[in-house]
Amino acid sequence: MKEDKKTCFGNRLIPEEEKEGKVRELFTSVATKYDLMNDLMSFGTHRFWKRFVASKTELSPGQRVLDVAGGTADLAILMAARVGPDGKVVVYDINRDMLELGRDKCIDRGFVKNMGYVQGDAEVLPFYDNTFHCATIGFGLRNVTHLDTALAEMKRVVKSGGRVMCLDFSHPTNRFFGRVYDLYSKNVIPRIGALVAGNREAYVYLHESIRKFPDQEKLKSMMENAGLSNVRYHNIFNGIAALHIGEKI
Ligand SMILES: C[S@@+](CC[C@H](N)C(=O)[O-])C[C@H]1O[C@@H](n2cnc3c(N)ncnc32)[C@H](O)[C@@H]1O
Incomplete structure (x- = not known):
């Protein structure tokens, strides 16, 4: 008898084919409060983290960038300012509600064309292969069923010399700080x-x-296994989050 492949949905193991639907449902239910929650949970610091990512893209005017799992378009807006009116930012997301909120935000900020x-x-x-100068994914990879497939896809669509960048929560390097953060995220965030x-x-x-989610070193090896070169990472806030960067040569 064929056995169902399982994957993690939080702490639960579920059949792989169910994860995408569950993740989609989850983001639909929180979409309209998503931005407010980010500000409350992170005390606004996620805005600085995203600015840091945008600065590390090293994008210049006229270039093309793909923001995978782009949601409400925070990163996309920062990158749109860098590529300018002659460049192109594609926001890509599985959830229509998140995408529509992102599109409205871009229009409100004057990023249309x-x-x-x-x-x-x-x-x-x-x-197509080799389309973008850079592909980013912010707080999205955790939600994908096969991380390795998503990373390989990002590498495929980036041009030679381009970057694949992943910002996500990670693992604090200081044990005491990590324990405090774990208690906060386990007990306080669900109440908010x-x-x-x-x-x-x-x-x-x-x-x-x-x-x-894989720790910093594990994610680095996954990016290397996806064929990316010169993979490195920056810990943010003692590793609460990390930005991984890999290059396509
Ligand atoms: C935590 S939000 C991050 C949104 C945005 N990147 C940010 O930094 O605020 C995660 C996003 O990933 C999207 N997502 C989840 N699974 C996905 C998948 N398999 N493919 C594409 N997008 C996905 C969700 O719909 C959601 O918009």
């Missing part, structure tokens, strides 16, 4: 999620998925 929005799965990017977004479970999933 050089933006594109495409709905789909990070594991199957509907773009219940009060503000009306969905405690979504923020329990956040905590659990962070714990399950």
Whole structure:
């Protein structure tokens, strides 16, 4: 008898084919409160983290960038400012509600002409090989079923000499700090999620998925296995988050 392949959804093991639907449902339920929750949970610091990522893209005017799992377009907006009106930013996300909120935000900030929005799965990017100067994924890889497939896809669509960049929660390097942070994310964040977004479970999933996500060194090797070169990472806030950068040669 054929056995179902399982994957993690937070702490639960579920059949692989169910994960995408569950993740999509989760983001639909929190979409309208997503930005507010980010500000509350991180005390606004996620804005600095994203600015740091945008600065490390080293994008210049006229270039093309893909933001995978781009959601409400924070990173896309920062990168749109870098590539300018002659460049192009494509926001790619599996969830229509997140994508629409992102598109509205871009329009409100005056980024219209050089933006594109495409709905789909990070594991199957509907773009030709060697299309973009850079591909980013911010707080998205954790939610994907096959991380290695998504990384290989990002590498495929980036031009030779381009960058693949992954910003996500990671593992604090100081044990005491890590313990305090773990208690905060386990006990406080789900309460804020219940009060503000009306969905405690979504923020329990956040905590659990962070714990399950590969640590800095493991993710670095996964990017190397995806064929990226010169892979390195920057710990942010003692490793609460990390930015991994790899190059396609
Ligand atoms: C935590 S949000 C991050 C949004 C944005 N990048 C940011 O930094 O604020 C995760 C996003 O990943 C998207 N997502 C989850 N699984 C995905 C998949 N398999 N393919 C593409 N997008 C996915 C969700 O819909 C959601 O918008």
